[in-house]
Amino acid sequence: MSAFTAPFVEATLPCGNCREPMRRLTLPSHYGMPVELDVCAGCHLVWFDSTETARLNGPALLSLIGEMAGMQKLAHEVLRREAACPRCSGGLKTIHNQTRWGRSLQLECLVRHGAYQSFAQFLQEKGLLRPMSALDRARLIEQNGRIDCVNCGAAVGASDERCAYCQSVASLLDVARLARALDPEGAIAPHPVHGTQAEQAALQCVACGAALPPGQSLACGTCGATLAINRLADAHAQVDALAPALRAHAAKPAPAVVKRRLDALGEDIPRRRAWAAEMEASAQRRPEPVDDEFDWSSLFSRGTNPVRAVFIALAIWFVWYFWPRG
Template sequence: MPTAPTRPCPSCSNALQVHTLPAQYGGEVEIDFCFGCHGLWFDQMENLKLSPAAVATVFKAMHQHRDAPRTPLAPRLACPTCHDPLVQGFDVVKSGRYITHRCASRHGRFSSFSSFMIEKGFVRQLTRPEIADIAAKVGAIHCSACGAPVDLRKEDACSHCRTALSLLDPQAVERALQTYAQAPAQPAWGSAGDVADAIVALEKERSRQQRAQPGAALALPAAGVLGVDLLSVSLGLLARLWDD
């Protein structure tokens, strides 16, 4: 359960929400959430101390706030403990490469929700045919790691941070939830094309809502850069795991 907010978010400076979660081998660990920035602050090594049940709890909290407006990360991120600038770097795990922002004084690290999902193995990298399938329907999206636009018709990775394009892996989510949280799940989609269809449907609904509002801006063309990333959309496709 969340406790009283304490330290500022490294990006937007709003108060972080502290959640007390079970740690491995007993005890507890406090994880700081910023749902406005879709980010997590881990004190030194806390990301490795989370118990399997805690990982599932973090995943559920991310799911519950999947539709919250996302504030772009600030150009300069500051440690909530010492307020010094965070140093951007990369970590590599079996499921992909992801961005991290670390305090040089070892106070901790800031991770986006998408980076957390890659770190914990909830995702898989897309194959080139899958990227081509999505590109035929969508055109361009935003990188899940850094937010830069990615033209799927020309690129198979983010040209800005070189992060590979990834999707949430329904089978990995199912295994994690069954093993850690005893929550049975079923794959929510069968192919990358299903995710592309979900993006198109999302943009059509957004366009419909805009047209219903007087003075609303025109919707982006099909080939434009859409304000979504693949991980957030695939997370939304898993909504029925808890909503049904």
């Protein structure tokens, strides 16, 4: 498990697939407020409200991946057609999201209480998975004797495109990209942890053990192997050494990082000012509201007045209709 282990609190939400109680995982976010995710260990599903996963910071993402890896020890529950929203028991619909890493899927409540993602779909949305080539398959079988599903941990056939249990596409987890996702600001690059053997173990080629060159993420320059891992637990173990530095950065960012943030805000100020000026100009160009209040004095003015003519006609009709007849 990760050195930064998230506390579990008993949740009241039942899984909409297996109906077993889900566990609530409380994680830190970029904005200081905790984020709560409900996880079903047997179905290997994450339930989240709104954009909760987008707010996860580096330590939270590392912890969540560690918990996912631990849950893969449980037998997988097949996703049923009648799977429902855990909040309202209503139906779910498949949503295709477009991210900068490509398309991703989720099962969303019809009334938008939240959405499910499988472990693999969550990792795919973060851009951490890539397809498995024939060479990758051969190396994995030679190294591990089997190919593991990155979603549920079950064995995948040597020639199977998908896992027979959860139907996830056979994929590899990119370790170098995972390290960058954990530390998108590059905050721990100058940290002493990068000069230790623990850091080298966190970012090394899984085939030959050579240290990964900075910025290289597809192949090892020493042996040519891909810098990716099939087992989620192994991938988590590779980057778990970064947890203390990530947690320290989340608690107190380095001065250089704070300066970069302030510089980014400063660069954005002209755009915000231009937007505010445009909104103000647009408001000034709007026509004055029309006064719909009727001017009753116009009934007694000289000249032709259609409203006055209507009133006179109604008065004549009223007198004629109600005039007593002998």
